[in-house]
Amino acid sequence: MAPAATKWSPQPRHLCNWLSANRPLYNRLRRSKSVKQPGSAAAETEPAQPDVERVLLDIQGMHCAACAVRVEKILSATDGVRKARVDLMTGQAVVECEPGRAAVEELTDAVRRGGYSARPVDQTAGLGGEMIRRERREATGWLRRLVVALALLVPLILVTHTRVLADPVLVWCQFALATPIQLYVGWPYLVGAWRRLRTGSANMDTLVALGTGTAFAAGLSGLMEARLGAVLSTIGGGMYFADAGMILTFITLGKYLEVKAKGRASEAIRRLLDLAPQEATVVRNGKPDRVPVAAVAVGQTILVRPGEKVPLDAEVLTGRSAVDESWLTGESLPVDKEPGDKILAGTINGPGALTARVVARAGQTALAQVIQLVRRAQESKPEVGRLADRIVAWFVPAVLALALATLLAWGALGGNWSLGLSCTIAVLVAACPCAMGLATPAAVLVGSGRGAEAGILIKEGHALEVAGRLTTVVLDKTGTVTLGRPRVVAVEPVDGVDPGELLGWAA
Structure with a gap:
């Protein structure tokens, strides 16, 4: 066949499977006196740091x-x-x-x-895995409360604004619809506020419980006045019931969306967990037995059939095969394995069956170390996150003081206690410091998660802050920034050879 020249374009994917964004800084420190070389006299005489x-x-x-x-x-x-x-x-x-x-x-x-x-x-x-299961339970719980809140809020708003019922009956109907919202949907906030009160502290639950509780209490006051024959419109009547219901519904919607966002941010860990199977085939007395990977001990023999994922880090005893290690190395070509070679959890076995001796338990494999690295990056707190924490510590008491000042200003000075009560409720609810404390952790979670999906492992949240100021990125080799699989983008045959015919021969 006549020779032909081909061109291929690399597709960005892996920068490096164990990328250390601060390696240039580390190299400078190694050359300085602050970091001693291993094996040197200074390193040997330096006292060991206590374990943590x-x-x-x-x-x-x-x-x-x-x-x-x-x-x-x-x-x-x-x-x-x-x-x-x-x-x-x-x-x-x-x-x-x-x-x-x-x-x-x-x-x-x-x-x-x-x-x-x-x-x-x-x-x-x-x-x-437990964190992911807890997030699912939380999402289910908040979704259940949100459905109940919406099912009761819609008729509550209808009877409130259409005024199809007489005033006493209207307020009783509003009370019947708003009470389940206040007690069932608002129960987590009430319990949280009570716990904070017992410890002499305050948080978002305090603001929500005070805001919705005050509105509900005002609605009860209107209900009592309705029984006494008072004119409901003088204080807003049962409108406060609808206000309390709407506040709890929208805040519960926000909590549900927040939990769902946590789940999406944890997608990186979930995908890494999916790399390794949950069961392993252990060979006992020459017979294979399927057991959970957590029950496999170091030194036991496992069987990895063709096409299966390797459950644990192990050393090949018998058999020959080719193993796809692309999740760790980024290289698409399988690596030949024979007795004495090491296979890693999460890699995919090729055409041959392998028996191997386990060298690391579940939780101590190379895959587990990668997951731990991603988790520690998500747990780390950058400087902007610490600044937000310092602000939040004073935020809730300041909001409570501002709400009290609002009530007194409108009521005592302005003479309109009803409007003052409405403004106080608005201050308490609108000032919940959720976004302030969630913005930075969410950014770290999403950033480290997206990096893990692209093959970039970020060691700590501070690296993301530093990355925004980078001007130069030095890569060790071309293969770390390619897809790992060449893709033909052009065919240039020699004179006299048809490109279509050449592609047919290649296929």
């Missing part, structure tokens, strides 16, 4: 950024804790403790005394 015990806690009861700030302060004040970071988006706290000084029970008790609940998370087992 890292505890991951699942926090329940946090509804706003003020909650996250309070839990972080509680954990940081616990004896033996060096550093604590609380992430509102993931609902988890990362606590760095001095070994042997801060027991997990002490940490959970401290959180419980603060009005929240906490439980330890096994960092080597779930790998984010």
Whole structure:
């Protein structure tokens, strides 16, 4: 066949599977005196840094950024804790403790005394799976409350604005529709506000409970006046019932959308979890047996059939095959494996069957380390996030003071207590500090998640801030910025050869 020249264009995908955005800085530090070379006399005589015990806690009861700030302060004040970071988006706290000084029970008790609940998370087992399941449960719960709120709010608004019923009957109907919204839909906010009150603190639940509770109480006042024959229009009557219902419905809609956004932001971890199978084929007495990967111990023999995903990191004992390791290396060509070679969890076995000895348990594989890296990047808090936390700590008390000033200004000075009450409710509800505390964590989650999907692993949220000021990016080789599979974009045959005929021969 006549020779032909082909051209192919690389498609961006992988910058590097273990990208370190601060490598130039690290190299400069290595050359300086601040970082000693391993094996040097200075390095050998330098005292070893004490180990740090890292505890991951699942926090329940946090509804706003003020909650996250309070839990972080509680954990940081616990004896033996060096550093604590609380992430509102993931609902988890990362606590760095001095070994042997801060027991997990002490940490959970401290959180419980603060009005929240906490439980330890096994960092080597779930790998984010429990967080994803919790997000699904939260989304289902908020969706159920939202459906109930909408089903009751629509007729409530209709009877309120159409005025098809006489005033006493109208207010009783409004009361019947608004009460389930206040008690069922608003129950999480009422419980949260009560817990904060018991601990002498305030958060978003306090603002919502005060705003909707005040509106509902005003509606009850109108109901009592209706029974006494008063003119409802003088105080707005049952309009307050509709106000309380609308406020709770829209805030619940926001909570549902917030939980859904958390789920989308955690998509990177979910996709990484899907790389490894949940079961492995263990060979016992020459017979294969399917068991959960968490039950497989180091040293056991597993069987990987052709086309299957490798469940755990292992060393090949028998068999030969080619394994697709593109999820880790970005290279599309399979890698030949023979006895003595290592296979990694999440990679795909080729045409041959392999038996291998497990060298790392679930939660300790290379894939698990990648997931942990993504999680730690999502848990990290950049400087702008810490600034938002400092603002939120003073935000809720300031809003409460402003709401009180609004009520007194309109009522005592303006002589219109009804309008003052409406303005006070508006201040309490509109000032909920959710967006302030969620903006930065959401940005870190989405940024690190999108990077993981593209093969870029970001070690900490601060790297995203630094990336915005980068002017030069140095890459180690061409293959790290290509799709890994060449694509023919043009055919240039020699003279006398038809391009279509040449493509037919190539096919």
